[in-house]
Each structure stands twice: as structure tokens, then as C-alpha cells.
Amino acid sequence: MVEFWMRSIEDLGREEVMSIVDKELHGLYTEKYAPTRDLIIYFAPRENIREIIRRLMMFSYTRLSVIVGNDERYFRRDFSLTYIVSFDKQDLYIGVRTYLPEYDLEIASIADMVKAAWWNERENRDLYGIEFIGLKDKRKLVLPEYWPDDAHPWRKDYPYNKPVMDWREGLPDYKPVGRHEDLDVIGLGPYHMINDEPIHWRLYVKGETIVDAEHRGFHNWRGIEKIAEGRLTYNQIPFIAERICGICGFTHATSYVQAVESLAGIDIPDRARYIRSLMLEIERIESHLLWIGIACHILGFDTGFMLSWKIREHIMHLAEVLTGNRKTYGMDIVGGVRRDVLGDRLGKARDSVKKIRYEYRELYNMLINNSILVKRTRGVGVLPRNKAISYGVVGPVARATGLDIDVRRDHSYAAYKELSFDVPVYSEGDVLAITLVRLDEVFESLDLIEQILDALPGGPLAVDVKDIPENKEAVGVVEAPRGEDIHYVRSGLYNKIQRWRVRAPSYANIPPVKEMLIGYRLADAPIIYASVDPCLACTERYLVIDVDTGSKKIMTDDELRAKSRKLSTRIG
Amino acid sequence: MAKYFEKTDKWVVTFKYPLEPLEPPRELRGKPEINPDLCIGCGACAEACPPNAITKEIDYREGYAKIKIFYGRCIYCGRCWEVCPEGAIVLTNIFEMATPSKDDLIYEVNLELHTCSRCGRYTEFTERQVHRAYTLLTGIPRERRKELLDRMFLCRDCRRQVFSHDALRNRRTDKYGRASQTPF
């Protein structure tokens, strides 16, 4: 990793920063344009990309959000790559776009410089066949190993309903990189029916200590974006977007509709903005309580688990009353929301918030006064701040390492500009800090719900949207319970979407887990991995390799949890 | 901690379902039901349904339009409910739909197609759609109404023929010799 000379821009205004960036990139880019209020796109030849990103990352604090590949051969016979860098304090996204002709798809990798690019580059390599020179990790990320190297499903000439082709014989070959290359490792299937996101970790241990970790995920990658581009119209996509995640689905739907509204220049009614905020906060409480419960369960503190999920049940009932469903609220549509919060439902919402606050305060006191819980999490899984910046972590994980970012405040959307809330920030970077950030955020969300219920303005729920403009682009961002959820949308012809890229917060938060695991005990692995709040059930099976003896054993998650619980008993 | 155990049974939040029946809240978005008496077969619901759970098929041989809902695909979003011009679809709060047979999940409304008053072939719209359109005629100025009435009962081909014929007969040209009236 290259250490940067940092230049602080935290206190500068937006215009100032825009002119500084202009000056900084002078001569490196050919032209620029601003598709929407919060997105500026610079066009640059590919030789300059590395230098531009280096200069952009030199500001403190910026982070690489996502690299969007696109097949633009129908417009201009090229592929494009857009590196979207977030300037959080200035409410600004800067995209750097380069075009690569079809016959020469090569570009210098930036993954050695900015770790956040690591997964993004591998993904674009799989799906568009763009070759990143200097990228060390050439394994597949989203596609299975047996997938032919010359078939790239996100190219537009690859039909969305084409089945898997050319099934190669034999087991998938997923070799570890780096110093364990000589080890003969058999990839063990992390498939499990109950997960929506199975993940496979390889932990290299020396006795009890973890010396390295590797990850393989995306087993259930379905290419939802391609389906949406292929056959859905823009107003059907919110419903499929909501099904990307089972816990924070509404943030995906909101991100998507915000991107479309932004590219079409639609102003949604005030009431719709407030109702969106209301549902987002309900979802945050639901998600955090779920996480708190599971973290307690992993640490062998099942009373906390039961109590937390019991409180969660109130919020699920509230969501059911407000939207008609416990999850997948189905409230979002381009131009507003679909269901109103009226009459007795307002009263019910107030009552539940009161009840939840009362019960949650008791749970909170119980958790932070629990010495086992504190001992098991303090100083465990520390993510150093420079690594956090390089990996571009978001959400509670970032806030636990002292990075004061929150999309609700920084890239304000929905009704958050008119509401007041605090963003809890801790600087330790360990699991305890992450836990405390989440515990505090529940109180903030409860406050926000009360504020919204008090200030809910009248008026219509949605504006009528007929056609969306062609060939416009925008990003939509939402602070999901796990961090920044960014959707890039480019509209196509006939009210369809030409490109839709979803970067969920876990996409930024899972790669650094590798760094967080190293040096800690095997029994701490479940809570470290759980602390970034991926879909926890994904960690159904670990593969443990003892470097000294070279032996391999497979531990089910249950065994590992049992180990983790035994440690708690010892400490207690 | 004893405090929490004391309280737990007072705070029971789960239900004994399925041992006891469960009363869902009235807001629940459950099984969408089509009222066959109200449906006119316009197909707006099929157009809006995100996962294509509702489809509209036209059988020109037998003369039926079939609105078919397959609950296995339904995501209970309620788009059909919003767009139906007749209020024929309502999302009930029925949620117990498990069944051993896939056929139980299919519900069909068959509506007669309208026959063209000129050529006698089946049109692509239903009898009820024509009736519905007829009821909308009140309040429209008389000349316009007459014009609409003339076309209303024709199939698409006949409409084209009749009106291009009319248009040709009444054709006027501007000073460049081009037709100033578009035929339709």
C-alpha cells in the first residue's frame, strides 16, 4: 500500500473543492460534465486514470465508492469504466470515466494503491472481460470457476436468459494466492439453503492464532442487474431491487428510485420524503436489533439474543401495520411512495416507539454492563484507520474507526435535512466500538421516528411519472444499516434502464475482514466476521488449515460457535 | 438478571400459530383476488404486474380473453390493485396459501370477446370493455360522440378501412397538394 501525503479538505465548501479538484487534475482529463447536482464526471484517457485516482485519494477524506463498467458499444463502440469517488463532506461524487475500445480492453490496475478497487476490478474482469494490468489476484470473483473465460455475461450481446454454458468437468479450482500457494486446498462448498449470501472463508491458523484468511463468496450471484436491464421497465425495478437483501431491502429500492428521480429531474412531494425516511429508520432499528441479537448469540449470551429479538418483533409488527408486510415493504415507486400513514396508524407507531424505547433502554444497560460481552469484544478485530480508508469501509465499521461519515448527513436525501440526529463515532476500531455505534444508533433512529411522526407534512404521496429521459445517468445513495448503499443508473431507450450497478455496503465491508481476522484467536473469528454485519448465516462452514501440521479440518459454524462460547465461559 | 426472566412471560410477543388461528392486521397485503363480475379484461393489471403473475391471453378461435393469475409468482406488491380501473382486484389479508397442487394457485377470468359489427370477426377487446367505453360517452359533445360511436363496434382492421375511406372521400389538400387532414 502506498502511503499518501494527505491534504485535508474537511472544512472546505463544495465550490472550493470543485475548483481545487479541477486544478489538481488539470491536463489529465479531456472534458467534464455534471449529469446531476451531486455527480461530476471527468473524461480521461486510460493512461491517466492511475494518476487521477492517486491525486483524488490524496485528499482527506475521500474514498473510492465503486467502479462501474458499462458496455456502450451501441452508442460509441466502446466499453467504459467509471471510477466513482465520494467526497463525503462536500456532498459530491466525482466520477472518472475512460473508454476502452473493444479490441483493446486493458487498463492499469489501481488495486495496489486503493484496496477498495480490489473486488471492483475483479468483478469487471469477470463480467466485461476488461484486463487489469498489475492486478495480482486474477481469480474469479462473481462467476464460478468453471465459467468459460471468454464469456462475459454483462456484455450487451450476451442475452439475459442464456443458460450456463460449457460446463467443464471436475471440481472448481480456487487456489489461494500469496504465501500459501503450495498448500493443496480443496474448495469446500459453503452452499446452504437458508442463506441468501453464502460465504466461504479459509482461515490459516498456527495453533489457535489466525495467520491469514481468504474469502470466496458470490455463490448465489444471480445477475439481478442484468435481468432488470434486459426485461423490466423502470417502474418494475424497485420491486426487484427490494429483494436484493432480506434485511435492508427498502434501502435498495430507495437508492434505485432516487437515482431515477435524480436523472429525470423529478421532485417528489414532501410527504413522500418523510414517509421514506420513516420506513428507512424502521428498517435500521430492525436490522440493528437483529445484529445485536446474533452478536449476543455468538458470544454465548442467549438472553440478550432473545430479548433483542423480542424487541425487534414490535418493530416488525409496526412495519406490517404501516406497509402491509413485515419485510419487503413495497412502498417505493419512482415519483413517491405508494401507501399513506394515516389515522390510527400514526398512533400505533407512536405507541410502539414508546414501548421499544423503554424495553431497549433496559437491554442497552444490560449489554453494556455485561463484563463478558465487553471483555470478548474489546481490542478484538481492530481495523487500523489507514486500512479502513484504503478499503473504503462504510457505515458502522467506518464510524468505529473514527471516520465521521454518514450518508444521511453528508449526502442528504429524503427528509434528513430537516431532521436532527447525532452520528455516533468511536475511534478504537475494535468490535466493541462497532457494537457501541450500532447500540447508539438505535436510540437516534427512535428519535428520528418520533420527529418524523410529529412533522409529517400533508400533501400528495407521489407525482405522476410517464416517461423518463433517454441516456441520462445518476447515482442514488442511501445510508443502509450497514453503510452507504450506492446505485448507479443510466437510462436507456423505451423507459428501460441501460445500466444499473448496485454496490451494497457489505461489498465494501467484507474485504477488510481479512485484515481484521489476522492475529486473533480462532474463537474470535465468528464475532469479528459478524461485526461487519454481513448476512451472518452465510458463515455456515469454515475451512481450517493448520500451517504447521498441514492438516485440514472442516468446522461447521456450530462447532466454531461452541468454541467461541467456551471462551466466553472461561472469561466469565 | 432475574428481573428479565420475571418479565419475559408478560412480554410475550410471539403467537401460538399454527396451533391457534392468527388474525393478521387488516393492512396486510395478502392474496389478490379478482372479482369476475367487475373485471372488464382490460389487461392493465397484467401490464403493471412486476413478476408477470397476471397474464392476459386472447383466444381468437373460441372468442375469449383470459385474465389469469398465478399466485406462485405473485409478490403481493399490490400494483394490480392500484392500476385496475374497475376496482376488480383487491388484496385480501388471506395469507395461508400453501397447497400440494399447483393448480390451486391458478385463477382465471374468461371474458367474451367483442365481435366486429362490420366483418363479424373477434376483436382484441372484450364485450365488457365496449360497454364500459359506451358508458363513458355521456358528457361528450354530440358530433364527437357520433364519430366515436361509429368506430366503437368495429375491429381494428375495419376501423382503418372505414376511416381511411372516409378520409379519402373528404380529402382536402393544401396549396402544395398535400393532404392536410391526417386520416386518423
Ligand code: SF4
Ligand atoms: S400483487 Fe403484485 S405480483 Fe401479485 S398479482 Fe398483483 S401486481 Fe402481480
Ligand code: SF4
Ligand atoms: S385491471 Fe382490473 S379490469 Fe383490467 S383486466 Fe385487470 S382485473 Fe380486470
